[in-house]
Amino acid sequence: MSSTVDIKTLVIDGKEVSARAGQTILEVARENGIEIPTLCHLDGLSDVGACRLCVVEVKGNHKLFPACVTSIFEGMEVTTQTDRLKKHRRTILELLFTERNHICSVCVSNGHCELQTLGQSQGLTHVRLPYRNPNLPVDASNERFTVDHNRCILCTRCVRVCAEVEGAHVWDVMGRGINSMVITDLNEPWGESSCTRCGKCVQVCPTGALFDKGKVGNSHPKHPDFLPYLNMMREAK
Amino acid sequence: MSKLSLATVWLDGCSGCHMSFLDLDERLLALAEHVDVVYSPLVDAKVFPDDVDIALVEGAVASVDDEKKIREIRAHTKTLIAMGDCAVTGNVPSMRNPIGPDPILERAYLQNASTQQQIPCVVVPKLLKIVRPIHEFVKVDVYLPGCPPSANTFHSALMALITGQPLDVSALTRFGA
Numbered sequence: 001m002s003s004t005v006d007i008k009t010l011v012i013d014g015k016e017v018s019a020r021a022g023q024t025i026l027e028v029a030r031e032n033g034i035e036i037p038t039l040c041h042l043d044g045l046s047d048v049g050a051c052r053l054c055v056v057e058v059k060g061n062h063k064l065f066p067a068c069v070t071s072i073f074e075g076m077e078v079t080t081q082t083d084r085l086k087k088h089r090r091t092i093l094e095l096l097f098t099e100r101n102h103i104c105s106v107c108v109s110n111g112h113c114e115l116q117t118l119g120q121s122q123g124l125t126h127v128r129l130p131y132r133n134p135n136l137p138v139d140a141s142n143e144r145f146t147v148d149h150n151r152c153i154l155c156t157r158c159v160r161v162c163a164e165v166e167g168a169h170v171w172d173v174m175g176r177g178i179n180s181m182v183i184t185d186l187n188e189p190w191g192e193s194s195c196t197r198c199g200k201c202v203q204v205c206p207t208g209a210l211f212d213k214g215k216v217g218n219s220h221p222k223h224p225d226f227l228p229y230l231n232m233m234r235e236a237k
Numbered sequence: 238m239s240k241l242s243l244a245t246v247w248l249d250g251c252s253g254c255h256m257s258f259l260d261l262d263e264r265l266l267a268l269a270e271h272v273d274v275v276y277s278p279l280v281d282a283k284v285f286p287d288d289v290d291i292a293l294v295e296g297a298v299a300s301v302d303d304e305k306k307i308r309e310i311r312a313h314t315k316t317l318i319a320m321g322d323c324a325v326t327g328n329v330p331s332m333r334n335p336i337g338p339d340p341i342l343e344r345a346y347l348q349n350a351s352t353q354q355q356i357p358c359v360v361v362p363k364l365l366k367i368v369r370p371i372h373e374f375v376k377v378d379v380y381l382p383g384c385p386p387s388a389n390t391f392h393s394a395l396m397a398l399i400t401g402q403p404l405d406v407s408a409l410t411r412f413g414a
Contacts, residue, residue, distance in 0.1 A: 097326075101331075101332065101334075101335065102412075103326075103328060103329060103331070104322065104384070104411075104412040104413025105322055105328055105329060105384035105412075105413045106329060106332075107413065110413040111413070113413075116412055116413060117411075119411060119412060120407050120411035120412075121407070123407045124407070125325070125380035125381075125382055125406045125407060126319065126325050126326070126370065126372060126377070126380040126382070127326065127370075128372075130369075130373065131326075131327060131331070131334070131369075133331070133334035133335050133367065134335060135335035136335070
């Protein structure tokens with residue numbers, strides 16, 4: 001069996017790096033210590049390119065590319081931090097904050113939230129767009145967990161972890177565009193759904209949309225780091 | 238050098254930002270060497286002065302009175318600071334926005350009142366339909382998010398503004414801090 005690996009060389013932020021064919025820009029960047037902000041991406045899950053925070057510029061092409069779902073090629077020149085990209089990332093975060101009712105001060109994830117942390121790291125001190133103030137439900141029918149749609153950013157991590165890792169596919173997305181909602185089964189109450197109550201969706205949720213009823217105040221750090229280990233152990237079997 | 242004039246204003250907020258400002262403790266004395274507090278819930282002035290250098294505004298705009306005040310403050314202020322999450326984002330006061338003011342008033346003053354059930358309508362200002370951050374009404378010069386912003390945040394931000402040093406707000410505070 002041939003052991004040759006197809007190696008490509010490319011440049012990210014002026015740094016020459018090498019990568020295996022088929023890797024994404026995000027993977028290669030992170031392997032080389034170059035940080036690209038992400039929100040819907042999570043190590044251990046498939047990538048969907050939903051949030052668009054990881055957009056980068058590729059030389060010779062005017063449009064922007066989501067780093068998590070764009071494969072590298074030989075001679076590629078990638079830039080991850082430009083004023084244009086920072087402007088787009090800020091606007092994406094502002095749109096997320098306006099779309100639903102994110103009240104950080106009373107959120108169970110205050111201090112542990114990826115949206116809040118990204119807002120700060122991307123220099124967001126206020127939201128320039130008007131808030132939409134939608135009237136959204138909270139489903140506390142599950143005996144262990146609650147889904148608060150006011151805090152959901154539709155990253156679909158819950159949908160992916162439930163289908164890809166737990167194998168239950170209880171979570172899915174209903175509706176289109178700004179009216180999309182995550183649902184359990186065919187929009188049944190979570191407590192009456194086929195949920196296995198494993199809690200993986202809660203741990204991967206980047207905000208306070210999915211939370212454990214046993215947590216009060218803002219003492220709800222999430223631990224999505226179990227995923228790569230779980231995948232590794234399964235592959236080793 | 239003559240002192241700068243500082244005003245602090247309390248719109249629809251819980252006064253927690255003012256409490257956090259007072260947490261400057263002994264640093265208030267150092268601050269007092271640079272500024273005179275010319276208008277504030279903490280002092281006796283009844284009328285917003287004509288020429289204010291720095292105004293710290295706590296709270297969202299929730300009533301017709303808040304709206305009138307914020308426009309007046311803007312007209313007489315050089316540097317307007319949105320102080321805390323209510324002023325910056327709407328925060329807790331804005332949680333009534335999805336259902337509007339009427340159900341809230343009914344719940345508070347009719348359904349949950351055991352005696353004298355009536356919605357206040359005399360003297361108190363009319364509520365706006367939607368609670369909004371102050372920058373949706375007037376231009377804001379500096380945003381200090383946080384619920385409340387810490388005393389250290391106030392100290393760093395005010396000293397930077399007074400001495401003309403650069404100010405990196407995101408290094409100091411965030412929404413919900």
